[in-house]
Amino acid sequence: MTDSRPVRVRFAPSPTGGLHLGGVRTVLYNYLFARQHNGTFVLRIEDTDQTRFVTGAEEYILNCLEWCGLSPDESVAKPGLYGPYRQSERKSDYWQYADLLIESGHAYYAFDTPEELDAMRETFKTADNPSPQYDRHTRMQMRNSLSLGAEATQTLLDDGTPYVVRVKMPSSGTVAFNDAVRGEVRFDLALVDDKVLLKRDGMPTYHLAVVVDDYLMEITHAFRGEEWLPSAPVHVFLWEALGWNAQMPQWAHLPLILGPDGAKLSKRHGAKYGFPIFAMNWTDPKTGEPTEGFRERGFLPEAFLNSLALLGWNDGSGDEIFTLPELIAKFSLDRVAASGAVFDYEKAKWVNQQHLLKLSDADLVANVKPFLETSGLQASDADLLKVLPVIKERCHLLSDFYEQCRFFFQAPEAPDADALRAKWTDKAAAFFESYATVLEAQPTLTESEAAAGFEAALAAAGIKKGEAMLPLRVMLVGGKFGPDLFFILSHIGGPEAAARIRTVRNLLS
DSSP states (O other), X not given: OOOOSOOEEEEOOOSSSOOBXXXXXXXXXXXXXXXXXXXXEEEOBOOOOGGGOOTTHHHHHHHHHHHHTOOOSBSSSSOOSSOOXXXXXXXXXXXXXHHHHHHTTSEEEEOOOHHHHHHHHHHTOOSSOSSOOSSTTTGGGSSBHHHHOHHHHHHHHHTTOOOEEEEOOOSXXXXXXXXXXXXXXEEEGGGOOOOEEEOTTSOBOXXXXXXXXXXXXXXXXXXXXXXXXXXXXXXXXXXXXXXXXXXXXXXEEEOOEEOTTSSBOOHHHHHHHTOOOBSSOEEOXXXXXXXXXXXXXXXXXXXXXXXXXXXXXXXXXXXXXXXXXXXXXXXXXXXXXXXXXXXXXXXXXXXXXXXXXXXXXHHHHHHHHHHHHHTTOOOOHHHHHHHHHHHGGGOSSGGGHHHHHGGGTSOOSSOOTHHHHTTOOHHHHHHXXXXXXXXXXXXXXXXXXXXXXXXXXHHHHTOOHHHHHHHXXXXXHSSSOOSOHHHHHHHHOHHHHHHHHHHHHHHHO
């Protein structure tokens, strides 16, 4: 499909809860495509299903996109020329075009009650068709304007009888369109049921709203998840029925994101495997149930986007680490795979680490400091500038830095003395008491001074270095981890080191 119009793409979420990483990937691909073609990225809120509306979800979506660095060019917060940007505020538009579809014979009124719909499903149920639909086989046996005739229909309308508007799908024929990811896609129209277009409350369903909104907002390319592919024949049919075929956007149905078990990724996977699936923390206002986000877990936004970009796309070079400007330059729809992509949390952490390693020392401090403060650790930027670059290779997430650096600023609360108990001797106890006394007199010392002092103390006591290094690490750090011991000693100073040594010595004695 060739389209010479200025590129306009959209992301149209429902304000029903947290923003799933699959939704953010859809935003990302839209954003990359728009920026690459000097186009416009639109955020449209699809809030026509009022039964699922969740207070605060719209603001949460906007905040997520801001954190990701994918802020829309047009939205409810930044209106353009194509508003309103909430579907609930466009109600009159949908009625107008539903009426046109009815007048042209492409849609009809249906007055069936829920009980009548249930009865239909039971009546037409067979072994070959266990779930009958409202379609060409059943519509004439139901209570609608096709079966009742014009006069009876008008009477029901005049009486205020509740109704929905359904699309009248053809009894035969095919619909075909070119999908930017999957190539030509064809559907047998006879197998498609008569979807509801307008609900009893006067609100449109997704099927009508997405077509009308995309037309009125002049959307040129529509990226959405693969799960919407079965709805495509209805949407393409509506574009054609309304006479808008020339303005229909280029479709791109993106591959599903799968969990480790191969099923579509969901909150269940996050709970089972211990990883986030939302961009940011979300607390359900109805249930109070909290769900952790990638931001709070300790991901950099650019690393989060990098990981999402690789879920279904690659640039063919074998490279895996990209900045957002690099993604804009390299992204192309013809490199998006049609098959599902498995989300690998360990891979995502590795990607995050690569971005952490590329940060300047000042940016590293700025990103890590809020996580330290949340954990109760207060430290000056000057001290963090000395410490964080030394430990960053040990960290995959911003949240990892607390465990890897807190011993520079706080004595270990529960040092692992049991790790030393089996080989602890009176000779070792005497050595560390003597060494603590030496350190007490050295409030400041360099790494080289710390190393030389330790060597001298070992020689005086007749103890091998290998016998004393692990105990000293546990005493200073709290466990069998951390960077160079003499760097730690130079940072915390002799008196603090002496106090920590005596704490563990007393535990062992």
